[in-house]
Amino acid sequence: MSGDEQAANAAESAALGDTLQQLGEGARASAHASLAALLALRRLLAADLALAWAALGHGLVFAGLAIALGGAGWLLLMAALVAGLQQLGLSWLLALLVAATLSLAGTLAAAWAALRHFRHTHLQATRRQLAQWAQALPDALRNDDGPGAA
Numbered sequence: 386m387s388g389d390e391q392a393a394n395a396a397e398s399a400a401l402g403d404t405l406q407q408l409g410e411g412a413r414a415s416a417h418a419s420l421a422a423l424l425a426l427r428r429l430l431a432a433d434l435a436l437a438w439a440a441l442g443h444g445l446v447f448a449g450l451a452i453a454l455g456g457a458g459w460l461l462l463m464a465a466l467v468a469g470l471q472q473l474g475l476s477w478l479l480a481l482l483v484a485a486t487l488s489l490a491g492t493l494a495a496a497w498a499a500l501r502h503f504r505h506t507h508l509q510a511t512r513r514q515l516a517q518w519a520q521a522l523p524d525a526l527r528n529d530d531g532p533g534a535a
Contacts, residue, residue: 463488 463484470480 459488 466487467477467480467484470483471477475483
């Protein structure tokens with residue numbers, strides 16, 4: 386090898402070393418940036434959860450207030466209905482039965498709607514997906530009874 390070739394190889398080695406050093410610095414900077422982003426996301430999640438927890442408490446207070454006021458309003462409405470029916474000539478007993486029947490019909494309709502909506506709490510879509518995934522597993526994994534099976 387001539388002196389020029391050795392100088393060219395030395396220059397290439399130095400350039401390669403510089404490139405590797407720059408790559409390492411870039412990787413470290415990228416890792417630090419990723420870590421900073423994850424920490425910021427963690428702080429955001431913690432703040433968001435704290436806000437959600439506080440909002441849940443306030444929402445429950447206002448829901449309780451709405452239920453109490455709505456119940457009082459319904460009772461007054463039923464009292465007015467009974468008084469109106471009694472003024473129209475119905476007996477007190479019949480007027481109270483009409484109000485009670487109206488309230489029971491509303492209760493049954495609300496209970497039916499609640500039961501219909503509670504079906505969504507059974508996580509049927511998730512169960513179907515898990516069953517599909519279980520069927521896609523190889524037989525060796527699906528039929529494994531675990532350690533200690535005889």
